[in-house]
Amino acid sequence: xxxxxxxxxxxxxxxxxxxxxxxxxxxxxxxxxxxxxxxxxxxxxxxxxxxxxxxxxxxxxxxxxxxxxxxxxxxxxxxxxxxxxxxxxxxxxxxxxxxxxxxxxxxxxxxxxxxxxxxxxxxxxxxxxxxxxxxxxxxxxxxxxxxxxxxxxxxxxxxxxxxxxxxxxxxxxxxxxxxxxxxxxxxxxxxxxxxxxxxxxxxxxxxxxxxxxxxxxxxxxxxxxxxxxxxxxxxxxxxxxxxxxxxxxxxxxxxxxxxxxx
Amino acid sequence: xxxxxxxxxxxxxxxxxxxxxxxxxxxxxxxxxxxxxxxxxxxxxxxxxxxxxxxxxxxxxxxxxxxxxxxxxxxxxxxxxxxxxxxxxxxxxxxxxxxxxxxxxxxxxxxxxxxxxxxxxxxxxxxxxxxxxxxxxxxxxxxxxxxxxxxxxxxxxxxxxxxxxxxxxxxxxxxxxxxxxxxxxxxxxxxxxxxxxxxxxxxxxxxxxxxxxxxxxxxxx
Amino acid sequence: xxxxxxxxxxxxxxxxxxxxxxxxxxxxxxxxxxxxxxxxxxxxxxxxxxxxxxxxxxxxxxxxxxxxxxxxxxxxxxxxxxxxxxxxxxxxxxxxxxxxxxxxxxxxxxxxxxxxxxxxxxxxxxxxxxxxxxxxxxxxxxxxxxxxxxxxxxxxxxxxxxxxxxxxxxxxxxxxxxxxxxxxxxxxxxxxxxxxxxxxxxxxxxxxxxxxxxxxxxxxx
Numbered sequence: 001x002x003x004x005x006x007x008x009x010x011x012x013x014x015x016x017x018x019x020x021x022x023x024x025x026x027x028x029x030x031x032x033x034x035x036x037x038x039x040x041x042x043x044x045x046x047x048x049x050x051x052x053x054x055x056x057x058x059x060x061x062x063x064x065x066x067x068x069x070x071x072x073x074x075x076x077x078x079x080x081x082x083x084x085x086x087x088x089x090x091x092x093x094x095x096x097x098x099x100x101x102x103x104x105x106x107x108x109x110x111x112x113x114x115x116x117x118x119x120x121x122x123x124x125x126x127x128x129x130x131x132x133x134x135x136x137x138x139x140x141x142x143x144x145x146x147x148x149x150x151x152x153x154x155x156x157x158x159x160x161x162x163x164x165x166x167x168x169x170x171x172x173x174x175x176x177x178x179x180x181x182x183x184x185x186x187x188x189x190x191x192x193x194x195x196x197x198x199x200x201x202x203x204x205x206x207x208x209x210x211x212x213x214x215x216x217x218x219x220x221x222x223x224x225x226x227x228x229x230x231x232x233x234x235x236x237x238x239x240x241x242x243x244x245x246x247x248x249x250x251x252x253x254x255x256x257x258x259x260x261x262x
Numbered sequence: 263x264x265x266x267x268x269x270x271x272x273x274x275x276x277x278x279x280x281x282x283x284x285x286x287x288x289x290x291x292x293x294x295x296x297x298x299x300x301x302x303x304x305x306x307x308x309x310x311x312x313x314x315x316x317x318x319x320x321x322x323x324x325x326x327x328x329x330x331x332x333x334x335x336x337x338x339x340x341x342x343x344x345x346x347x348x349x350x351x352x353x354x355x356x357x358x359x360x361x362x363x364x365x366x367x368x369x370x371x372x373x374x375x376x377x378x379x380x381x382x383x384x385x386x387x388x389x390x391x392x393x394x395x396x397x398x399x400x401x402x403x404x405x406x407x408x409x410x411x412x413x414x415x416x417x418x419x420x421x422x423x424x425x426x427x428x429x430x431x432x433x434x435x436x437x438x439x440x441x442x443x444x445x446x447x448x449x450x451x452x453x454x455x456x457x458x459x460x461x462x463x464x465x466x467x468x469x470x471x472x473x474x475x476x477x478x479x480x481x482x483x
Numbered sequence: 484x485x486x487x488x489x490x491x492x493x494x495x496x497x498x499x500x501x502x503x504x505x506x507x508x509x510x511x512x513x514x515x516x517x518x519x520x521x522x523x524x525x526x527x528x529x530x531x532x533x534x535x536x537x538x539x540x541x542x543x544x545x546x547x548x549x550x551x552x553x554x555x556x557x558x559x560x561x562x563x564x565x566x567x568x569x570x571x572x573x574x575x576x577x578x579x580x581x582x583x584x585x586x587x588x589x590x591x592x593x594x595x596x597x598x599x600x601x602x603x604x605x606x607x608x609x610x611x612x613x614x615x616x617x618x619x620x621x622x623x624x625x626x627x628x629x630x631x632x633x634x635x636x637x638x639x640x641x642x643x644x645x646x647x648x649x650x651x652x653x654x655x656x657x658x659x660x661x662x663x664x665x666x667x668x669x670x671x672x673x674x675x676x677x678x679x680x681x682x683x684x685x686x687x688x689x690x691x692x693x694x695x696x697x698x699x700x701x702x703x704x
Contacts, residue, residue, distance in 0.1 A: 291554030333512030
């Protein structure tokens with residue numbers, strides 16, 4: 001069946017779009033669709049798309065099957081006695097309903113588009129930021145649930161790309177832990193202390209904790225780090241001392257420690 | 263606030279009038295300043311004034327700016343009041359708008375998905391795909407990113423899919439007072455029938471700088 | 484621009500008047516939209532109008548907004564015209580702005596921390612730092628202050644660190660019935676994956692057309 005239509009193989013956003021276009025362009029009564037004709041044109045479109053290497057999604061194939069099914073149902077004669085008892089529904093009805101609903105939403109989309117055209121022609125110039133800045137108030141930023149999950153996803157992505165310090169492995173050593181402490185205190189705030197407890201909590205294994213403990217002692221011994229306790233029985237903290245930089249830049253002392261653990 | 267003090271001191275007619283003027287001035291300043299449309303209730307509560315009075319004064323402000331000698335308008339959008347330039351002066355105003363940011367451009371697929379959500383909300387992704395007859399809801403992410411839709415809990419069916427609804431930002435972006443301002447879907451059905459007779463879509467009130475594509479002709483995928 | 488066309492076509496008094504009104508409207512919109520004060524000369528040149536006419540109309544606008552029922556004023560500042568709220572209403576406007584329920588504002592650090600707690604709860608501070616790869620948990624205090632998170636006992640490991648969980652307020656703020664309504668990461672990735680399947684669709688955008696991509700940051704939309 002050849003369609004007298006001139007489709008320039010437009011890219012349809014799904015089979016409903018294609019069917020609607022076929023129906024509307026030929027000014028076909030949607031309540032009385034010539035299924036054989038439309039099915040032929042539909043399949044023709046699919047063939048031409050295939051020839052041009054346009055990949056059609058699975059819904060197009062599913063719709064083709066639906067059309068062929070409706071066509072065969074219309075062809076089969078029905079028992080007239082039965083038809084009197086149970087009046088059969090037009091096999092096209094479900095499809096027509098879907099097409100009409102789809103068309104309504106296409107019109108709704110067009111309506112939204114027109115509203116945007118109007119809104120794009122108006123400008124608003126709220127002065128709240130300027131006003132609040134002048135009055136010493138701070139503006140804010142609203143946050144949605146979507147932002148929350150997006151942020152969490154971002155955090156997890158960052159973990160993947162983060163340079164890892166080999167502290168999870170079972171063969172973690174004291175020199176490893178010295179490097180780890182170097183990392184912790186290198187970027188950390190200078191005057192502030194870090195709770196030793198927190199550092200221990202981050203370790204995944206007993207061995208890692210022991211190595212960390214020994215590493216702390218070594219660094220305290222060479223005056224790279226100092227132990228602090230704010231009050232009796234209070235939390236023990238570690239603090240960066242003056243020797244920190246020299247210890248890690250010269251490397252001599254560290255080499256000696258490394259030697260000791262090999 | 264001195265407005266309320268005034269009310270207690272002098273209940274004479276002329277005092278009432280000058281107080282009205284002052285309240286109106288404050289309302290105008292507030293509508294000018296705020297970026298989110300504020301409702302009459304919010305303004306009444308903040309100014310400690312009866313809602314009826316605030317509504318009457320806001321109506322007066324809306325009417326005043328509606329006059330042709332004003333280039334600004336105060337409109338009811340997203341349940342609140344918003345000041346903006348009038349669309350009929352867009353050509354002249356556009357030339358003076360300095361900050362260039364890309365306007366909210368949505369593909370037809372995104373607009374259709376948005377239409378489905380606007381009319382069927384709250385609605386799940388599978389339901390949207392069913393109506394559109396298309397697999398894939400990638401545009402949902404675009405709409406979420408642009409804060410035109412948001413999550414609205416989950417549907418109590420197998421798989422507990424996420425429900426979506428339109429946002430206040432949607433109302434603002436599309437210049438809608440509220441969702442009831444949307445034409446009913448039935449009205450579109452009639453429109454669709456008219457379209458058979460006259461396939462050209464009516465021109466939008468304000469022509470864009472180029473012809474907008476007709477939804478019925480420009481398909482995309 | 485039709486303003487100039489009008490001038491040539493109908494020099495009658497009433498036409499002149501309505502044209503004045505239209506020009507005035509445009510001037511009002513222009514003064515409103517520009518952040519930098521524009522001089523009468525600049526506006527006259529852009530609108531292709533005699534400077535005297537523009538000056539006269541600007542004077543009318545200044546006089547109109549000077550009336551007590553207006554909360555805005557148009558003033559000559561730095562050789563140009565600028566719209567602003569009247570200083571006498573600043574106290575009222577300030578009180579008003581303060582009363583507005585502030586939107587949930589969170590810094591990126593706070594949002595990240597909140598996200599980690601929401602998805603990993605109950606969770607300890609060291610665990611949060613580990614996941615975020617960032618030292619310091621100062622934002623915990625912000626989240627506690629905002630009642631978005633609360634303490635949930637202590638973890639039975641060395642040091643017995645405090646556990647944190649999200650609160651009922653958190654659910655309210657994000658419109659969730661319960662925590663099972665949180666979108667799963669799988670669902671989020673699904674959105675992203677489907678987007679690749681159905682790309683951003685640069686063609687055809689709506690509105691297509693040769694519309695210049697210009698709009699203000701503050702575009703109402």
